[in-house]
Amino acid sequence: MSYFLSHWNLSHWISAMFLFWNGARFFAYLPTIRKVIAQDADVRSYSLVSWGIWFLSNLTFALMLLEVSGGQPNEMVWMNVGNSIMCMAVFALVVLKRYRSHSMQTMKRDGQRPLKVECEHLREQGNTLMQLGHYEGAVRAYDAFLTHVEDDATVFNEAICLEKLGRRAEALPLYQQLAQRDVLGALINSSNCLSSLGAPSEALEYASRATRLAPGDPAAWIALGSAHLSSGAWRDAVDGFSHARRLNPIDPTSTYKLALAAVQMNDSDLWREELQDVLSLAPLDDSRRRLVNSVSNAGHRLVH
Numbered sequence: 001m002s003y004f005l006s007h008w009n010l011s012h013w014i015s016a017m018f019l020f021w022n023g024a025r026f027f028a029y030l031p032t033i034r035k036v037i038a039q040d041a042d043v044r045s046y047s048l049v050s051w052g053i054w055f056l057s058n059l060t061f062a063l064m065l066l067e068v069s070g071g072q073p074n075e076m077v078w079m080n081v082g083n084s085i086m087c088m089a090v091f092a093l094v095v096l097k098r099y100r101s102h103s104m105q106t107m108k109r110d111g112q113r114p115l116k117v118e119c120e121h122l123r124e125q126g127n128t129l130m131q132l133g134h135y136e137g138a139v140r141a142y143d144a145f146l147t148h149v150e151d152d153a154t155v156f157n158e159a160i161c162l163e164k165l166g167r168r169a170e171a172l173p174l175y176q177q178l179a180q181r182d183v184l185g186a187l188i189n190s191s192n193c194l195s196s197l198g199a200p201s202e203a204l205e206y207a208s209r210a211t212r213l214a215p216g217d218p219a220a221w222i223a224l225g226s227a228h229l230s231s232g233a234w235r236d237a238v239d240g241f242s243h244a245r246r247l248n249p250i251d252p253t254s255t256y257k258l259a260l261a262a263v264q265m266n267d268s269d270l271w272r273e274e275l276q277d278v279l280s281l282a283p284l285d286d287s288r289r290r291l292v293n294s295v296s297n298a299g300h301r302l303v304h
Helices: 002-037 048-068 075-109 116-131 135-146 152-164 168-179 184-196 200-213 218-231 234-247 252-264 268-281 286-303
Strands: none
Touching: 002 075, 048 075, 116 135, 116 152, 135 152, 152 168, 152 184, 168 184, 184 200, 184 218, 200 218, 218 234, 218 252, 234 252
């Protein structure tokens, strides 16, 4: 009697271990699936033969257990069905990734452009890196995307990343490419880049086009004021910044730009008024605090 009791307990213990470890094996497929679906995954190292055999092995084991149980599925049957599904998922993903990779290589060899959807992961990668502030990586991803697909939004984002890296001379042609089609943001950023690069007359041309295209956009008028400021036309700069402030009174950018123009005009009253407005509008981040300090120092020299 004790022998049969011990055997019965052992059988249940083994069944419990089978269910536990096969359940754990079900979740062990997840890291592999995550690696396969990664954007830069190289699936050539995955053996379709091996994954096919594992799929068939789990499936036939599930069918055998179903036969033994008299056609009534139990936990062991469902466990092997689950493992069969996971093996089939890995197999199918590897086949899909290989097919897509082969299709892109064939298109390149034949001189065809891959479909936009085939390269979409490159743009998504660039957008993610841009949001994280990894601008060098974003530029590389955008470059790879744009070798296959023409997309204005991606061109614009790449130009922004280049500008963030201080590479305005490289960003400018990208902005100008879009500015030819009257893309407002490209007109504004082209003007700002040209002002920074010491080309105020060209900057003024782009900013003027932006104000004509979108007379209600404060950024266009700030760009116009900045172009006048870099060319030494202080009064015109004040007019541009003042117009921008009327359109958006709570944005401190136009106000501290006005303070800069006031310093250049030797107008101490206007400088004090605008600087006070800057300090009252919004909390200053580090870059604006440095700018306010520089304007303040210049203004003190003006007063004294």
